Amino acid sequence: MQKDTAIFSLINKELERQRRGLELIASENFTSLQVMQAMGSVLTNKYAEGYPGRRYYGGCEIVDQTEQLAIDRLKAVFNIEYANVQPHSGAQANAAVMLAILQPGDAILGLDLSMGGHLTHGSAVNFSGKIYKPHFYGVTKEEGIIDYEMLEAKAREVKPKLIICGASAYSRDIDYARIRKVADEVGAFVLADIAHPAGLIAKGLLSYPFDHCHIVTSTTHKTLRGPRGGVIMMKKDVENPFGLKDIKGNLRMMSNLMDMAVFPGTQGGPLEHVIAAKAIAFGEILTDEFTTYAHQVKSNAQTMAAAFTNRGYNIISGGTDNHLMLIDLRNKNISGKKAEQVLQLADITANKNMVPYDDKSAFVTSGIRFGVAAITTRGLNEEHMENVVDLIDRSLMNADNETELAAIRKKVNELMSAFNLYPELG
Numbered sequence: 381m382q383k384d385t386a387i388f389s390l391i392n393k394e395l396e397r398q399r400r401g402l403e404l405i406a407s408e409n410f411t412s413l414q415v416m417q418a419m420g421s422v423l424t425n426k427y428a429e430g431y432p433g434r435r436y437y438g439g440c441e442i443v444d445q446t447e448q449l450a451i452d453r454l455k456a457v458f459n460i461e462y463a464n465v466q467p468h469s470g471a472q473a474n475a476a477v478m479l480a481i482l483q484p485g486d487a488i489l490g491l492d493l494s495m496g497g498h499l500t501h502g503s504a505v506n507f508s509g510k511i512y513k514p515h516f517y518g519v520t521k522e523e524g525i526i527d528y529e530m531l532e533a534k535a536r537e538v539k540p541k542l543i544i545c546g547a548s549a550y551s552r553d554i555d556y557a558r559i560r561k562v563a564d565e566v567g568a569f570v571l572a573d574i575a576h577p578a579g580l581i582a583k584g585l586l587s588y589p590f591d592h593c594h595i596v597t598s599t600t601h602k603t604l605r606g607p608r609g610g611v612i613m614m615k616k617d618v619e620n621p622f623g624l625k626d627i628k629g630n631l632r633m634m635s636n637l638m639d640m641a642v643f644p645g646t647q648g649g650p651l652e653h654v655i656a657a658k659a660i661a662f663g664e665i666l667t668d669e670f671t672t673y674a675h676q677v678k679s680n681a682q683t684m685a686a687a688f689t690n691r692g693y694n695i696i697s698g699g700t701d702n703h704l705m706l707i708d709l710r711n712k713n714i715s716g717k718k719a720e721q722v723l724q725l726a727d728i729t730a731n732k733n734m735v736p737y738d739d740k741s742a743f744v745t746s747g748i749r750f751g752v753a754a755i756t757t758r759g760l761n762e763e764h765m766e767n768v769v770d771l772i773d774r775s776l777m778n779a780d781n782e783t784e785l786a787a788i789r790k791k792v793n794e795l796m797s798a799f800n801l802y803p804e805l806g
């Protein structure tokens with residue numbers, strides 16, 4: 381069989397696109413070459429339904445070891461007692477958690493999608509909003525930070541079985557202890573979905589959710605800089621009864637529930653090639669190099685936010701504690717949709733995003749979201765952030781000037797050519 385040139389030439393084009401552009405999508409990153417090598421390995425051929433040491437297939441003695449390494453390293457990364465590394469994605473991890481602890485029709489309480497939440501936190505178009513009874517809290521109109529009083533009032537009113545915190549477009553830290561307090565009062569589980577800021581949490585740069593939240597889920601491909609995938613994690617909950625009639629707070633019982641909910645509950649065979657890549661990424665996170673990276677991400681985000689503010693941009697909540705920021709473009713007279721399109725012409729990739737209390741639809745939006753996890757991996761530091769913001773600002777201020785946008789694109793390509801991406805790939 382000949383090499384499939386149709387596909388491989390497209391993969392090469394994608395490599396070139398990634399190399400020449402400014403990647404500011406907050407949920408993206410660049411994995412290491414060894415992470416990608418594991419994903420393209422013979423492990424993809426192996427069926428391994430079950431868990432290390434208890435599989436439904438023969439020949440699992442090697443993948444048992446790669447999966448166990450992934451589990452052990454993830455436990456070390458977050459200093460926790462339970463990890464399931466099989467979820468195919470962040471959405472799958474959340475689906476499994478809900479299957480494990482909820483019954484169809486149970487009330488859940490999450491951050492509204494239009495306020496920065498995620499589809500899997502109860503959106504009407506998602507399984508979480510169809511199978512369960514979703515309720516939402518938001519952010520305050522004045523400050524753009526989580527409205528904890530509203531969260532508490534809703535929790536007391538609807539008595540959810542699960543409160544979900546964590547977000548996709550929220551730039552501030554989260555008060556997990558406060559959420560746990562009201563959860564205990566109403567007999568709810570707390571799930572922290574740290575899909576976005578996990579890499580910063582791993583290095584202690586944001587609050588530690590594991591002492592307060594019964595269950596924590598994450599993706600592995602955003603700030604954790606691994607392959608696309610999900611994980612479910614728990615720390616011993618000091619044998620604290622959850623106040624729920626049917627489930628006692630017992631890590632062993634909860635672990636079994638979670639494992640069963642991933643397989644056979646929501647998935648079949650695990651992606652052992654991806655799990656090996658997760659193990660590699662977790663190993664990288666345990667190094668000092670990643671500590672430096674996480675600090676650089678936080679510092680770059682703060683420098684970028686300050687540069688935007690200096691140019692009169694309105695950042696929701698006034699700044700950032702993590703790797704991303706959400707900008708309300710209404711005072712700049714450009715929609716999120718148009719901004720995304722214009723930046724694309726300058727080889728700057730970002731995504732339009734609703735802002736809290738948005739008056740435009742999800743297809744148009746008033747906002748744009750920027751994250752620095754990927755450009756920090758490329759090697760950009762504080763000194764480059766001013767320049768990056770200048771390129772973005774000039775693009776948005778010349779939204780209908782194609783000549784100027786082409787000139788900016790050239791500057792972007794020049795800037796990025798100084799930061800090698802996968803030089804080994806030629």
Ligand SMILES: *Cc1c(COP(=O)(O)O)cnc(C)c1O
Pocket residue numbers: 407468469470471472497498500546547548573574575576599609610
């Ligand atoms: C990205 C994200 C997810 C989903 O991850 P996928 O791997 O795309 O399924 C879940 N929750 C939050 C908060 C996210 O930001």
